[in-house]
Amino acid sequence: MDELELLKKDWQKQEASLPKLSYDDIYKMILKKSSSIVKWIFVISIVEFLLMVGLEITARFNGTYDTYEDIGLSSEFNVVLSCISFGILIYFMVQFYKNYRRINATDSAKVLMENILKTRRAVKRYVFINLSFMAIMLLFVFNYMLFYSQEFEVLQQASDRDVPIYVLGIAFLMIVIVVVGAIGLVYYMIYGLLTRRLKKNYKELEKLEL
Amino acid sequence: MDKELEHSFVSDLEEHQNIVHKVCRLYAPDAESHNDLFQEITIQLWKAYPKFRGESKFSTWMYRVSLNTAITLYRKSKRTIKTADIEISDFKISAETYDDVVEEKLKLMYTAVKQLNDIEKALVFLYLEDKSYKEIADTMGISEVNARVKMNRVKTKLKKILNP
Numbered sequence: 001m002d003e004l005e006l007l008k009k010d011w012q013k014q015e016a017s018l019p020k021l022s023y024d025d026i027y028k029m030i031l032k033k034s035s036s037i038v039k040w041i042f043v044i045s046i047v048e049f050l051l052m053v054g055l056e057i058t059a060r061f062n063g064t065y066d067t068y069e070d071i072g073l074s075s076e077f078n079v080v081l082s083c084i085s086f087g088i089l090i091y092f093m094v095q096f097y098k099n100y101r102r103i104n105a106t107d108s109a110k111v112l113m114e115n116i117l118k119t120r121r122a123v124k125r126y127v128f129i130n131l132s133f134m135a136i137m138l139l140f141v142f143n144y145m146l147f148y149s150q151e152f153e154v155l156q157q158a159s160d161r162d163v164p165i166y167v168l169g170i171a172f173l174m175i176v177i178v179v180v181g182a183i184g185l186v187y188y189m190i191y192g193l194l195t196r197r198l199k200k201n202y203k204e205l206e207k208l209e210l
Numbered sequence: 211m212d213k214e215l216e217h218s219f220v221s222d223l224e225e226h227q228n229i230v231h232k233v234c235r236l237y238a239p240d241a242e243s244h245n246d247l248f249q250e251i252t253i254q255l256w257k258a259y260p261k262f263r264g265e266s267k268f269s270t271w272m273y274r275v276s277l278n279t280a281i282t283l284y285r286k287s288k289r290t291i292k293t294a295d296i297e298i299s300d301f302k303i304s305a306e307t308y309d310d311v312v313e314e315k316l317k318l319m320y321t322a323v324k325q326l327n328d329i330e331k332a333l334v335f336l337y338l339e340d341k342s343y344k345e346i347a348d349t350m351g352i353s354e355v356n357a358r359v360k361m362n363r364v365k366t367k368l369k370k371i372l373n374p
Contacts, residue, residue, distance in 0.1 A: 003315065003319055003368065003369070003372060004319075004337070004365055004368065006312065006315065006316065006319070007316065007319045007320075007323070007338065008337070008338050008340070010316050011338040011339075012338075012340070014232075015228055018227075018228050018231040018232070018235075019231055019244075020227070021224070021227055021248075022224070023220055023221070023224050026220045026223050026224055026227070026252060027216070027220050029248075029249050029252040029253065030216065030219070030220065030252060030253065030256040032249060032253060033253070034250065034253045034254065034257070035250065035285060036250060036253075036254065036279070036283040036284065036285065037282070037283055037284075037285050038283060040285065104258070104261070105254045105255075105257065105258045105274075105275045105278050105279065105283065106258050106261060106262070106271065106274055106275055106278075107278070107351070108274070108348060108349060108350060108351030109277060109278055109281055109282065109329075109332070109349065109350045109351050110350060110351025110352065111351050112278050112282055112283075112351075113282055116282065194285075197328075198282055200327075200328075201281055201282065201327075201328050201329055204327060204328070204329040204330075205329055205350065205351070205352065208329075208352050208356045208357075208359075208360050209352060209353070209356060
Protein backbone atom coordinates (compact mmCIF):
# COMPACT_ATOMS: atom_id res chain seq x y z
CA MET A 1 0.00 0.00 0.00
CA ASP A 2 1.71 3.18 -1.17
CA GLU A 3 -0.19 5.46 1.23
CA LEU A 4 1.13 3.64 4.27
CA GLU A 5 4.65 3.61 2.85
CA LEU A 6 4.36 7.33 2.32
CA LEU A 7 3.24 7.72 5.91
CA LYS A 8 6.14 5.56 7.10
CA LYS A 9 8.66 7.84 5.38
CA ASP A 10 7.09 10.93 6.87
CA TRP A 11 6.75 9.29 10.27
CA GLN A 12 10.44 8.60 10.46
CA LYS A 13 11.22 12.20 9.61
CA GLN A 14 9.28 13.64 12.54
CA GLU A 15 12.11 13.18 15.07
CA ALA A 16 13.20 16.81 14.77
CA SER A 17 9.79 18.08 15.80
CA LEU A 18 9.52 15.90 18.92
CA PRO A 19 9.83 17.51 22.35
CA LYS A 20 13.20 17.11 24.07
CA LEU A 21 13.23 16.58 27.81
CA SER A 22 16.37 17.21 29.82
CA TYR A 23 18.01 14.81 32.26
CA ASP A 24 16.53 16.80 35.15
CA ASP A 25 13.02 16.76 33.70
CA ILE A 26 13.12 12.97 33.46
CA TYR A 27 14.70 12.63 36.89
CA LYS A 28 11.84 14.63 38.42
CA MET A 29 9.35 12.31 36.73
CA ILE A 30 10.67 9.13 38.32
CA LEU A 31 10.06 10.62 41.75
CA LYS A 32 6.33 11.02 41.09
CA LYS A 33 3.67 8.48 41.88
CA SER A 34 1.93 6.29 39.35
CA SER A 35 -1.78 6.60 38.71
CA SER A 36 -2.20 3.44 36.66
CA ILE A 37 -5.36 1.34 36.73
CA VAL A 38 -3.50 -1.43 38.57
CA LYS A 39 -2.76 0.99 41.35
CA TRP A 40 -6.41 2.01 41.51
CA ILE A 41 -7.62 -1.59 41.66
CA PHE A 42 -5.07 -2.15 44.42
CA VAL A 43 -6.17 0.92 46.40
CA ILE A 44 -9.87 0.06 46.11
CA SER A 45 -9.24 -3.50 47.26
CA ILE A 46 -7.26 -2.34 50.28
CA VAL A 47 -10.11 0.03 51.16
CA GLU A 48 -12.56 -2.87 50.85
CA PHE A 49 -10.51 -5.08 53.12
CA LEU A 50 -10.09 -2.32 55.69
CA LEU A 51 -13.80 -1.56 55.57
CA MET A 52 -14.64 -5.21 56.19
CA VAL A 53 -12.26 -5.49 59.13
CA GLY A 54 -13.49 -2.14 60.46
CA LEU A 55 -17.13 -3.25 60.29
CA GLU A 56 -16.34 -6.51 62.03
CA ILE A 57 -14.46 -4.77 64.85
CA THR A 58 -17.09 -2.04 65.28
CA ALA A 59 -19.86 -4.63 65.38
CA ARG A 60 -18.00 -6.48 68.09
CA PHE A 61 -17.49 -3.41 70.22
CA ASN A 62 -20.83 -1.64 69.90
CA GLY A 63 -22.75 -4.79 70.70
CA THR A 64 -24.44 -5.52 67.37
CA TYR A 65 -23.62 -9.16 67.94
CA ASP A 66 -25.52 -9.07 71.21
CA THR A 67 -28.73 -8.64 69.25
CA TYR A 68 -28.15 -12.06 67.73
CA GLU A 69 -28.04 -13.41 71.23
CA ASP A 70 -31.17 -11.40 72.11
CA ILE A 71 -33.12 -13.12 69.39
CA GLY A 72 -31.90 -16.46 70.63
CA LEU A 73 -28.89 -17.21 68.43
CA SER A 74 -26.02 -18.64 70.42
CA SER A 75 -22.62 -17.00 70.81
CA GLU A 76 -21.06 -20.06 69.14
CA PHE A 77 -22.98 -19.05 66.05
CA ASN A 78 -21.24 -15.66 66.16
CA VAL A 79 -17.81 -17.20 66.54
CA VAL A 80 -18.39 -19.47 63.55
CA LEU A 81 -19.61 -16.52 61.48
CA SER A 82 -16.55 -14.44 62.34
CA CYS A 83 -14.21 -17.31 61.60
CA ILE A 84 -15.77 -17.82 58.18
CA SER A 85 -15.68 -14.15 57.26
CA PHE A 86 -12.07 -13.69 58.39
CA GLY A 87 -11.11 -16.90 56.61
CA ILE A 88 -12.55 -15.50 53.39
CA LEU A 89 -10.78 -12.21 53.98
CA ILE A 90 -7.34 -13.77 54.53
CA TYR A 91 -7.70 -16.20 51.62
CA PHE A 92 -8.51 -13.37 49.23
CA MET A 93 -5.82 -11.05 50.55
CA VAL A 94 -3.23 -13.73 49.77
CA GLN A 95 -4.78 -14.41 46.35
CA PHE A 96 -4.94 -10.76 45.55
CA TYR A 97 -1.35 -10.08 46.56
CA LYS A 98 -0.12 -13.01 44.46
CA ASN A 99 -2.02 -11.76 41.42
CA TYR A 100 -0.82 -8.22 41.95
CA ARG A 101 2.80 -9.35 42.05
CA ARG A 102 2.33 -11.12 38.75
CA ILE A 103 1.42 -7.92 36.89
CA ASN A 104 4.46 -6.88 34.91
CA ALA A 105 4.65 -4.09 32.34
CA THR A 106 7.36 -5.95 30.43
CA ASP A 107 5.04 -8.81 29.48
CA SER A 108 3.39 -8.82 26.09
CA ALA A 109 0.23 -6.70 25.82
CA LYS A 110 -1.97 -9.78 25.95
CA VAL A 111 -0.34 -11.40 28.98
CA LEU A 112 -0.39 -8.10 30.85
CA MET A 113 -4.10 -7.62 30.16
CA GLU A 114 -4.82 -11.22 31.22
CA ASN A 115 -3.00 -10.74 34.51
CA ILE A 116 -4.83 -7.52 35.30
CA LEU A 117 -8.16 -9.11 34.45
CA LYS A 118 -7.27 -12.07 36.67
CA THR A 119 -6.62 -9.70 39.57
CA ARG A 120 -9.85 -7.90 38.93
CA ARG A 121 -11.74 -11.19 38.77
CA ALA A 122 -10.30 -12.23 42.14
CA VAL A 123 -11.62 -9.00 43.65
CA LYS A 124 -14.96 -9.56 41.96
CA ARG A 125 -15.17 -13.09 43.36
CA TYR A 126 -14.37 -11.73 46.79
CA VAL A 127 -17.16 -9.18 46.50
CA PHE A 128 -19.57 -11.80 45.21
CA ILE A 129 -18.81 -14.22 48.04
CA ASN A 130 -19.07 -11.46 50.60
CA LEU A 131 -22.42 -10.31 49.26
CA SER A 132 -23.76 -13.87 49.16
CA PHE A 133 -22.49 -14.44 52.66
CA MET A 134 -24.22 -11.26 53.79
CA ALA A 135 -27.48 -12.19 52.05
CA ILE A 136 -27.52 -15.69 53.52
CA MET A 137 -26.74 -14.39 56.97
CA LEU A 138 -29.51 -11.77 56.81
CA LEU A 139 -32.02 -14.32 55.52
CA PHE A 140 -30.99 -16.73 58.23
CA VAL A 141 -31.39 -14.15 60.96
CA PHE A 142 -34.75 -12.91 59.64
CA ASN A 143 -35.95 -16.47 59.24
CA TYR A 144 -34.94 -17.22 62.78
CA MET A 145 -36.69 -14.11 64.04
CA LEU A 146 -39.91 -14.98 62.24
CA PHE A 147 -40.23 -18.63 63.09
CA TYR A 148 -38.15 -19.50 66.09
CA SER A 149 -37.54 -16.55 68.33
CA GLN A 150 -39.89 -16.01 71.20
CA GLU A 151 -38.75 -12.45 71.79
CA PHE A 152 -39.97 -11.51 68.37
CA GLU A 153 -43.33 -13.09 69.01
CA VAL A 154 -43.68 -11.08 72.17
CA LEU A 155 -42.71 -7.96 70.27
CA GLN A 156 -45.27 -8.66 67.59
CA GLN A 157 -48.04 -9.28 70.08
CA ALA A 158 -47.26 -6.03 71.81
CA SER A 159 -47.89 -4.02 68.63
CA ASP A 160 -51.45 -2.88 67.87
CA ARG A 161 -51.87 -4.50 64.50
CA ASP A 162 -51.40 -8.12 63.69
CA VAL A 163 -49.22 -8.34 60.63
CA PRO A 164 -49.41 -11.66 58.81
CA ILE A 165 -46.16 -13.56 58.82
CA TYR A 166 -45.88 -13.79 55.03
CA VAL A 167 -46.00 -9.99 54.76
CA LEU A 168 -43.11 -9.76 57.19
CA GLY A 169 -41.29 -12.46 55.26
CA ILE A 170 -41.66 -10.58 51.98
CA ALA A 171 -40.62 -7.31 53.65
CA PHE A 172 -37.46 -8.93 55.00
CA LEU A 173 -36.68 -10.44 51.64
CA MET A 174 -37.09 -7.02 50.02
CA ILE A 175 -34.71 -5.50 52.55
CA VAL A 176 -32.10 -8.15 51.75
CA ILE A 177 -32.49 -7.61 47.99
CA VAL A 178 -32.27 -3.82 48.25
CA VAL A 179 -29.25 -3.80 50.58
CA VAL A 180 -27.28 -6.42 48.64
CA GLY A 181 -28.37 -4.95 45.31
CA ALA A 182 -27.27 -1.44 46.27
CA ILE A 183 -23.82 -2.59 47.38
CA GLY A 184 -23.51 -4.73 44.26
CA LEU A 185 -24.38 -1.75 42.08
CA VAL A 186 -21.70 0.41 43.68
CA TYR A 187 -19.07 -2.26 42.98
CA TYR A 188 -20.30 -2.74 39.46
CA MET A 189 -19.95 0.96 38.80
CA ILE A 190 -16.50 1.32 40.37
CA TYR A 191 -14.95 -1.62 38.55
CA GLY A 192 -17.00 -1.17 35.42
CA LEU A 193 -15.71 2.35 34.92
CA LEU A 194 -12.17 1.40 35.82
CA THR A 195 -11.82 -1.54 33.47
CA ARG A 196 -14.10 -0.66 30.57
CA ARG A 197 -11.27 0.36 28.27
CA LEU A 198 -9.09 -2.58 29.32
CA LYS A 199 -11.85 -5.05 28.59
CA LYS A 200 -12.54 -3.48 25.22
CA ASN A 201 -8.89 -3.72 24.21
CA TYR A 202 -8.58 -7.26 25.48
CA LYS A 203 -11.58 -8.32 23.42
CA GLU A 204 -10.01 -6.66 20.41
CA LEU A 205 -6.81 -8.66 20.93
CA GLU A 206 -8.73 -11.87 21.45
CA LYS A 207 -10.61 -11.33 18.22
CA LEU A 208 -7.26 -11.46 16.44
CA GLU A 209 -6.63 -14.95 17.69
CA LEU A 210 -9.82 -16.41 16.27
CA MET B 211 23.62 1.58 44.19
CA ASP B 212 20.18 3.15 43.91
CA LYS B 213 21.73 6.40 42.73
CA GLU B 214 23.69 4.50 40.12
CA LEU B 215 20.56 2.77 38.90
CA GLU B 216 18.71 6.08 38.77
CA HIS B 217 21.51 7.66 36.81
CA SER B 218 21.77 4.87 34.25
CA PHE B 219 17.99 4.79 33.82
CA VAL B 220 17.57 8.53 33.36
CA SER B 221 20.48 8.64 30.90
CA ASP B 222 19.09 5.70 28.90
CA LEU B 223 15.64 7.24 28.78
CA GLU B 224 16.99 10.66 27.88
CA GLU B 225 18.76 9.08 24.94
CA HIS B 226 15.74 7.09 23.75
CA GLN B 227 12.94 9.47 24.75
CA ASN B 228 11.76 9.81 21.14
CA ILE B 229 10.10 6.39 21.34
CA VAL B 230 7.96 7.52 24.27
CA HIS B 231 7.12 10.85 22.62
CA LYS B 232 5.96 9.06 19.49
CA VAL B 233 3.71 6.74 21.50
CA CYS B 234 2.28 9.80 23.26
CA ARG B 235 1.64 11.56 19.95
CA LEU B 236 -0.39 8.62 18.79
CA TYR B 237 -2.41 8.06 21.95
CA ALA B 238 -2.70 11.48 23.58
CA PRO B 239 -5.12 13.94 22.00
CA ASP B 240 -3.46 17.12 23.27
CA ALA B 241 -0.28 18.50 24.80
CA GLU B 242 -1.49 18.13 28.36
CA SER B 243 -2.40 14.46 27.92
CA HIS B 244 0.90 13.98 26.11
CA ASN B 245 2.80 15.10 29.20
CA ASP B 246 0.54 13.08 31.46
CA LEU B 247 1.07 9.90 29.46
CA PHE B 248 4.80 10.55 29.17
CA GLN B 249 4.93 10.84 32.94
CA GLU B 250 3.09 7.55 33.48
CA ILE B 251 5.23 5.70 30.92
CA THR B 252 8.36 7.01 32.64
CA ILE B 253 7.14 5.70 36.00
CA GLN B 254 6.27 2.30 34.53
CA LEU B 255 9.67 2.10 32.79
CA TRP B 256 11.41 3.03 36.02
CA LYS B 257 9.42 0.46 37.99
CA ALA B 258 10.32 -2.25 35.49
CA TYR B 259 13.92 -1.14 35.07
CA PRO B 260 15.50 -3.29 37.82
CA LYS B 261 14.14 -6.32 35.98
CA PHE B 262 15.64 -5.21 32.69
CA ARG B 263 18.62 -7.48 32.33
CA GLY B 264 19.63 -6.53 28.85
CA GLU B 265 18.36 -9.70 27.13
CA SER B 266 16.91 -7.37 24.56
CA LYS B 267 17.92 -3.92 23.45
CA PHE B 268 16.86 -1.10 25.75
CA SER B 269 14.80 0.38 22.91
CA THR B 270 12.96 -2.91 22.22
CA TRP B 271 12.10 -3.18 25.87
CA MET B 272 10.95 0.44 25.85
CA TYR B 273 8.51 -0.16 22.99
CA ARG B 274 6.86 -2.88 25.03
CA VAL B 275 6.49 -0.99 28.30
CA SER B 276 5.45 2.24 26.57
CA LEU B 277 2.73 0.58 24.51
CA ASN B 278 1.53 -1.47 27.48
CA THR B 279 1.18 1.70 29.49
CA ALA B 280 -0.65 3.55 26.71
CA ILE B 281 -3.03 0.69 25.93
CA THR B 282 -3.59 -0.92 29.31
CA LEU B 283 -2.18 0.73 32.39
CA TYR B 284 -2.78 4.40 31.73
CA ARG B 285 -5.98 5.82 33.09
CA LYS B 286 -7.12 8.57 30.77
CA SER B 287 -7.89 11.88 32.41
CA LYS B 288 -11.54 12.77 32.85
CA ARG B 289 -11.60 15.11 29.91
CA THR B 290 -12.37 12.73 27.09
CA ILE B 291 -11.98 14.23 23.70
CA LYS B 292 -13.87 12.90 20.75
CA THR B 293 -11.90 11.94 17.66
CA ALA B 294 -13.57 14.74 15.73
CA ASP B 295 -12.04 17.34 18.04
CA ILE B 296 -8.51 16.10 17.64
CA GLU B 297 -6.12 18.58 16.17
CA ILE B 298 -3.66 17.02 13.81
CA SER B 299 -1.38 20.02 14.08
CA ASP B 300 0.83 18.07 16.46
CA PHE B 301 2.11 16.14 13.50
CA LYS B 302 4.53 18.46 11.83
CA ILE B 303 4.44 17.70 8.19
CA SER B 304 7.53 18.95 6.45
CA ALA B 305 5.60 20.95 3.92
CA GLU B 306 8.42 22.26 1.79
CA THR B 307 9.47 18.84 0.64
CA TYR B 308 6.02 17.73 -0.50
CA ASP B 309 3.63 19.01 -3.04
CA ASP B 310 0.12 19.91 -1.96
CA VAL B 311 -1.42 16.62 -3.04
CA VAL B 312 1.01 14.56 -0.99
CA GLU B 313 0.67 16.87 1.96
CA GLU B 314 -3.09 16.60 1.85
CA LYS B 315 -2.83 12.84 1.65
CA LEU B 316 -0.53 12.71 4.67
CA LYS B 317 -2.85 14.88 6.69
CA LEU B 318 -5.71 12.53 5.89
CA MET B 319 -3.56 9.53 6.77
CA TYR B 320 -2.68 10.92 10.20
CA THR B 321 -6.32 11.71 10.89
CA ALA B 322 -7.26 8.19 9.81
CA VAL B 323 -4.64 6.59 12.05
CA LYS B 324 -5.91 8.60 15.00
CA GLN B 325 -9.37 7.17 14.40
CA LEU B 326 -8.18 3.56 14.76
CA ASN B 327 -8.78 1.72 18.03
CA ASP B 328 -6.01 1.28 20.63
CA ILE B 329 -4.84 -2.11 19.39
CA GLU B 330 -4.82 -1.13 15.73
CA LYS B 331 -2.87 2.01 16.59
CA ALA B 332 -0.25 -0.14 18.33
CA LEU B 333 0.13 -2.34 15.25
CA VAL B 334 0.40 0.65 12.93
CA PHE B 335 2.88 2.30 15.29
CA LEU B 336 5.18 -0.71 15.32
CA TYR B 337 4.83 -0.99 11.55
CA LEU B 338 5.73 2.67 11.07
CA GLU B 339 8.71 2.16 13.36
CA ASP B 340 9.86 -0.49 10.88
CA LYS B 341 9.52 -3.43 13.27
CA SER B 342 9.39 -6.96 11.89
CA TYR B 343 6.17 -8.97 12.14
CA LYS B 344 7.96 -11.21 14.62
CA GLU B 345 8.63 -8.22 16.90
CA ILE B 346 5.10 -6.89 16.45
CA ALA B 347 3.68 -10.31 17.36
CA ASP B 348 5.94 -10.64 20.43
CA THR B 349 5.08 -7.18 21.71
CA MET B 350 1.35 -7.71 21.36
CA GLY B 351 1.32 -11.35 22.48
CA ILE B 352 -0.28 -12.69 19.30
CA SER B 353 1.01 -15.05 16.61
CA GLU B 354 3.02 -13.75 13.67
CA VAL B 355 0.38 -14.93 11.21
CA ASN B 356 -2.33 -13.06 13.07
CA ALA B 357 -0.16 -9.96 13.21
CA ARG B 358 0.14 -10.04 9.41
CA VAL B 359 -3.55 -10.72 8.90
CA LYS B 360 -4.53 -7.90 11.25
CA MET B 361 -2.07 -5.49 9.68
CA ASN B 362 -3.58 -6.19 6.26
CA ARG B 363 -7.02 -5.55 7.69
CA VAL B 364 -5.86 -2.28 9.18
CA LYS B 365 -4.44 -1.27 5.79
CA THR B 366 -7.80 -1.98 4.19
CA LYS B 367 -9.54 -0.05 6.94
CA LEU B 368 -7.25 2.94 6.39
CA LYS B 369 -7.87 2.77 2.66
CA LYS B 370 -11.60 2.85 3.30
CA ILE B 371 -11.32 5.84 5.60
CA LEU B 372 -9.23 7.62 2.99
CA ASN B 373 -11.47 6.76 0.02
CA PRO B 374 -15.01 6.50 1.34
